[in-house]
Amino acid sequence: MKLDEEYGLDRRIGFETDDEENQAERAYQNDDNDDTDSDIVLPSRNASIDLNSPSWPQTYRKSMDMYTSVTPPPSLSFLTGTSFKKISDSFLTSPYKRSHPTLPDSSFNKPLITATSLDNEEVPPSTLPSKLSTSSYSSLSFNELPSPQQCSYAQSVLNAINVLCGIGLLTTPYALKEGGWSSLLLLFVMGIICCYTGILLKQCLDSSPELKTYPDIGQAAFGVTGRILIAIILYMDLYSTCVEFLIMMSDNLSALFPDTHMDFAGFHLDSHQIFAITATLIIIPTVWLQDLSLLSYVSAGGIVTSVLLVLCLLWSGVIDKIGFHPSGTALNLAGLPVTVGLFGFCFGSHSVFPNIYSSMKQPSKFPSVLIISFVASVLIYAGVAICGFLMFGDSTESQYTLNMPKKFVASKIAAWTTVLCPFTKYALTITPVAFSIEELLPLAQQRSYSVSIIIRTVLVISTLVVALSVPYFESVTALIGSLLVMLVSIILPAACYLTILHGRLSKMQVAVCIFIVIAGVLCAIVGTYSAIASIADKMG
Incomplete structure (x- = not known):
């Protein structure tokens, strides 16, 4: 060259x-x-x-592409019998095959x-054909993964909102209670910073057509070591989210059936433990599926789920006459570290942004996609935080669905929505982690479907063990938000941007990025310490 x-x-x-x-x-x-x-x-x-x-x-992009589709893959049709045969055949019947041509x-x-790509401030994405030949594409071919599709502007906005509006929505009233009314300003500031760092990731991707994923960016900035460390952080984030799913399901099922208990072989199991184990047993078969396209389609309804949860909250406050009662303090410094972690958790979607960017028909419009999706998400989060805290005051639980009286229909709908939604998301969330582990195995074991089943089953059981050991939803959420999300969404994007594009940035750009990194590190230290201390106190 x-x-x-x-x-x-x-x-x-x-x-x-x-x-x-x-x-x-x-x-x-x-x-x-x-x-x-x-x-x-x-x-x-x-x-x-x-x-x-x-x-x-090597499997990161293909596995994460499942999060970036609000429409079913072309091969999936609910009007034909073939699609159901495809799904049924994929369940423990199809051999797990991968071809590895050199x-x-x-x-x-x-x-x-x-050097050519560094000549330009903006380098357009690769213009190579998006559909390569079978021999070229079969390097790591997974039947589970739908082919990436080009998304329109509207679809890209929905994709971004879908990944932003997650289970963090349930914790915002509790976060507001912990930090006080002034902490709402923190929510808006974090939204602005995370939107900006999302745009920084786009600038990093534009520095070379070869960059496609977050680990790619880490390698471009810090070499193979940076790539591996960023990948580990991203997989830890996915794994911990699965732990949160189990805790959330057990909490809400326990609220619906509080008197459930069991004595087995000298062990007493309360309702939380029983429902965590039950949820795990139901989830395990979904991670064995070879074709996750149906789960991908269903989980893309996250926006609908979020809207439904918001409507149930408003219905309980207005129609069911729970009412809105002003309370709380202006600022609670003691609870602010918890608020930082919980609000930070709400914006932990940067691992998917490169996939959304790469899938757009018009990648140049990605910044406006981020701005629209962040504005919508922040408004939803703020609205739920205000309404939930006004309704439940100082008794606000870590998930506002736990506060909603179960005698009302809206409360039951919200609780069951919170229970059922993770069932569709769990397999999609744990699959990238499973793929990353399978990559490290010898080639013969990589081609074994039984080995794949064992790995995924062990992963699910391990999340159950963690969920039973640390069943504190708010503390675990705050820890994830303070440690992992701060790294993925605030610190690393700015650090990678400074490293990859150094020498071409203005003093103002450098100063802003340095400020973001310093602020992110301070928030991560304070929030992580607070979350770990809270977990230690509850376990002690």
């Missing part, structure tokens, strides 16, 4: 990208340019990397960010 002399060797980054589609694209390029391109690999400015195989994880070594020698 010919380098532009004005940038020199330090602007050349030569290491492998992360997902199989990118590898196939580079192989496609090499087939056309073998006569003109040499195989020279120059060292990264971060580290000298010389790997013979692509870096872990891509040309030269495909891994091309730099992730070239």
Whole structure:
């Protein structure tokens, strides 16, 4: 490759990208340019990397694409029998197969960010065909994963809102109670910062057409070490979310059936433990599915779920005459660290933003997609926080559905919605973690469906053990928000942006990013300490 002399060797980054589609694209390029391109690999400015195989994880993008579709895949039709046969056949009957053809070594020698791409402030996404040949695409082929589709502007907005409006919605009244009315300002500030850092991720992706995922960005900024660390953080976030699902389901089922208990083999199980175990037993078969397209379609109704929960809350306050009663303090400094973690948890969707960006028909409109989705999400969060706190005051629980009187129909609808929604999301959330572990196995075990079942079953059971050991929804949520979300949504985007685009940023841009990193680190330290102390107190 010919380098532009004005940038020199330090602007050349030569290491492998992360997902199989990118590898196939580079192989496609090499087939056309073998006569003109040499195989020279120059060292990264971060580290000298010389790997013979692509870096872990390779399955991240394909597994995360399941979160970025508000429409069913073209192959899924509810009006034909074939779709149901496809789903039924995928359940413990289809062999778990992956093919691993070897891509040309030269495909891994091309730099992730070239000097040419660094010439331009904005580099458009790759213009290679989005649908590659079967041989190129089969590097890591998973039957579970729908093919990525190009999304319209409206679909992209819905996708972004869908991933932003999650289970954090239930905790906002409690967060407001802990921090006081002035903490609402913190919600808006965090929304603005997270929206800005989402745009920073887009700028990082634009620095090279080869960048497609968050781990790609981490590798471009900090080498393979950065890629692996970011991937681990992202997978920890997904895993901990699954733990939250189990705690949330057991809490709400316990509220619906509070007198449930069991004595078995000398052990006494209360309602929380019984329902956590029951939910796990029901969830386990869903993670065995080979085709998750139906779950992906159903879970895309997260916006509908959020709207339904909001309507149930308003119905209880107005129609069921619970009423709105002003209470609370202006600012509670003692509870502010908890509020930071809970509000932070609401904006932990940055791991999916690169997928949404890559799937857009018009990627240049991604900043406006983020702005619209963040404005909508912040308004929803603030509205629920205010209404819930006015309704339940100082008795507000960690999930406002636990406060709603169960004698009302709206309360039962809200509780069952909170219970059923995680059933569709759990398998989609744990699957990327399972894939990442399977990648580390020898090739023979990677092709074994029984090994895949064992890994996924063990993962689910492990989340049950954690949920039973630390069944404190608000504390676990605050810990995730303070530690993992602060890293993924605030600290790392700004740090990667500074590293990848250094030398081309204004002093103001550098100052803003440094401020964001410092503020994120301080919030992470204070919030994490507070959450861990709270868990320790409750367990002690």
